[in-house]
Amino acid sequence: MEHPYGRCQHCGERLYAHIEGDYQCVNCDRRYTEADLETRAV
Numbered sequence: 001m002e003h004p005y006g007r008c009q010h011c012g013e014r015l016y017a018h019i020e021g022d023y024q025c026v027n028c029d030r031r032y033t034e035a036d037l038e039t040r041a042v
């Protein structure tokens with residue numbers, strides 16, 4: 001049940017919902033919480 005959500009702040013790749021409830025970049029493996037993405041509306 002993965003779907004794109006926002007963009008990685010590091011490399012610009014799309015983020016995918018992680019099973020643990022946060023979001024992960026498939027390119028550089030950085031992890032973001034939903035709050036992180038919302039506070040950085042680009």
Ligand SMILES: [Zn+2]
Nearest residue numbers: 008011025028
């Ligand atoms: Zn990335």
